Amino acid sequence: MEGLLALASGVLYAAGTYLMLRRRLAQLIVGLGLLSNGTNLLIFTAGGLTRARPPVVAAGAAALEPPYADPVPQALVLTAIVIGFGLTAFSLVLAHRVHATAGTDDVDDVGRER
């Protein structure tokens, strides 16, 4: 399974990087979104996969009974997801403003005398 997720993560990175290298503002941001998904998957997988119980102690039990999924990468990824949302939203609006002000969605044309 790690191999499959490594493949998925690699494809997300490749696609994200390719889009980040484009000239269209919209593609830049889609690329950013793919990269951030790829990174979340990367951290989650790197922390170790367990097809077992989530790290939630059963009612009445004193402690987690192994095997259970590692809560640490989960906590990291959870905040990363939410922060990624903020980042995406901000970049979107920024791109939108650039587009509206410069009248083009081609970054090479932004700021060019027209």
Place this chain on the structure above:
Amino acid sequence: MLSPFVVAILAAWLVSRFPHRAGILAAWPALLAVLLGNEMWRAVSLGGRLVELPWAPSLGLSLSFNLDGLGLLFAILITGIGALIVLYASRYLEGHPQAGRFYASLFAFMGAMLGVVLSDNVLTLFVFWELTGFTSFLLIGFEHERAAARAAAIQALIVTGAGGLALLGAGVLLIDVSGTASLSAMVAAKGSIVTGPFYGAIVGLILLAAFTKSAQVPFHFWLPNAMEAPTPVSAYLHSATMVKAGVYLIARMTPLMGSTPEWTTAVTVAGAATMVVGAYRSVQETDLKRILAYSTLSALGVMTMLLGVGTREAIIAALVYLVAHAGYKGALFLVAGAIDHEAGTRDISALAGLRRAMPITALAGGAAALSMAGVPLTFGFVGKDGAYEALLHGTDWFPWLLALMVLASILLGLAGLIAGVLPFRGDVARAKEVHEPAWALWIPPLVLAMCGLLAGLVPSILNGPLSSAATATAGVSVDVSLSLWHGLTLTFLLSLLTLAAVAFASMVHESVRTRTWKPRYGTEDLYEGALSGLNALSGAIAPALHSAPLRTYVMVIVAMSAVLGGAALVAEGSLGSALPHTNITPHDVLIVFVIIGGAIAATFARSTMSAVLSLGTVGYGVAMIFLSFGAPDLAMTQFSVETLTVLIYVLVFRHFRGLGPLSPGLVRVRDGLVALGSGLVIGGLLLSVATTETAPRLKEYFAEFGPTLGHGRNIVNVILVDFRAFDTLGEITVLATAALGVRGLLRFATDGRRGHESVRPVASPIFRTAARLLMPLILVFAVFLLLRGHNQPGGGFVGGLVAAAAFALYAIAFGVQRARQALLVRPLTLLGAGLSIALLSGVPAVLRGQPFLTALWAPGSLPLGTPAAFDVGVFLVVAGVVLMMIFSLAEES
């Protein structure tokens, strides 16, 4: 010792408060001079003493000061002359709007200079050394509105700063070789240094530092240019103190290196060359300060040369010359400043007959000029006489040096007369009314000049301090006994010869000035050439490196990382060594293919909407993965975020056109290859990491203490709101900032007006009814998620997202206005309240003396505690952030 730094800070304030009382500041250096003088007498009887304060002990850096004769001699000159300079400046710069800045720099310089001459630690010495360079940069460029002053300041900074770096290099090598940073301890380790492998380099670096600071040939050009400084600065820095730091360094290193041929040759030759060049150029100038600057060069050359010769007599002569020069040159500079201040010019061809108008200044100038010319009964005579005597009693090339020195002395004597006597002689040819300046402008030069006369009459009063300074310089006990009259010796005859030549030259000084050969090119042109060459070089390189669009940098960085990372992975060779150990189920394969398919579709999408939907597919796929591998919290959060993200994408992307390719095909192929490379490396990296067994200590720690210390059974939530609450606080702050940024960007576009709704609500009655019914249910579910989050999957993050989704749904059905009304408060209020609650939840712990955000729980079975409040804060912030973004976007015209 470091008190001038304190005074520097105070001075700026005091002078702006009492602009006409700046002279009082002079009291402090005067007091210091007295204290140091007292210390000097102790040093005469006891030898030097060390004072040490630790500074950064781990770096071997300590503020250790060595109060020996050499350092104290310099320190007394620095504070004594400093007091006079401050007094002088109080009148010279009276009413100057930026006088505070001047005094602050001046006192900081004074402190740095004291640090230089008293430091025993070679690294501390370096720090103070560079500090003198920096403060002198500020002082030379004091009148920074003038381009010439700026250029001179920068030139001085570059030249002496480069020397400072050389000093640092020498210091590091010295510490490496000798094993100590203490200068006095290095003398004891002399043998290992001199025979050590780096000795040549050390000598070169030390001399580079000393020669640049003391403006020795070929680095002499900066000193005359530095005359752009206000005259008190020139008098202080460029005659009496800073330029002598180089001489000080040479003297300080003499016990260590003085006996080796590399040292003596280099020092003597550079000194002699500077002596001749400076004296020669000084008589060609017409500007009083430039005359004095070149003659200062020459005098520095004399001292350097004598220290290079290094016999006992030569060392004594160098020190006597140093003291004498500080006195007369300081006086002459101050006289020049007084003339400039009163007559409005420093050009000697425009000055004459000022003796009637300025009799006291004339007296000071004349006395100083006599000392400079070396007329008997002045201290200048004692200095020059001693130098002749030292050079006479030697072998080898000493006679040549003596001849050069006589020549230089003649020219110097002439320069002294030009600067100190000529402006006062002759008929009054000026129409402008000139009169004696205020007392603060003539007392300091007169005191300095009179000191020269007094010491010349009774030179023996300086025997004690000079003995102890010479002892420190020579490294062996030296007894100085100066006397007025040595008898009718060859030295005396040479002195008389010099004086006669000076007298003759002064009669023909006009032709000396105008008819002598002036070099057209100097080392300054080399400096300028090197500098403009560097500028041209960076001008040629920089565009090649910095002209590309941002994505080219991204591409280069990604490509390099892929190559390096790939090489490391290949070298590691661990790929596939440990086989993946989690089994694969068919539906996992399906999910992974959905993710991959979504990514590929997003990459090649031709319309913005298909790109967004593909991206959403990827997000949901990742959420499914989270769900499959024991992370329901992540899955819930990801599902909510993905839904809201798609909403925001749609709101923005409706403004964009299609996504047809812009770059040529070849560029796309290249980018594709780079992207594939990065994907390969990331995949390989992940495979290598995920299949490596790690010790899950953190996992076990949190699993064990989550329920007990954290009072929660959902360990992920406990980590977020308790163990790592401070991180979470930072994260919600970032979120809030992003939301405010979005709001600001959109408001900026509409000039703050709230735009009309540009998205029409969905007019379907079925949808509206569903939305009306669903919204309260979703809200209840959001609160439920929040409340159970500590023990079951859920929590503030996902709760906030779901709550925001409820209002978003309502807005889609009924429009933003109605949604805002349903929300009752503004999103901004939610955001602020959430942040405040999260912050306040950390305060009780502080009140009880525990770290901020430490969890506190109420006793009893109810889960009431600060982490619960914190999670409520997170909930409100997330909801506020999302709603603020969506509402602003939907209302944007």
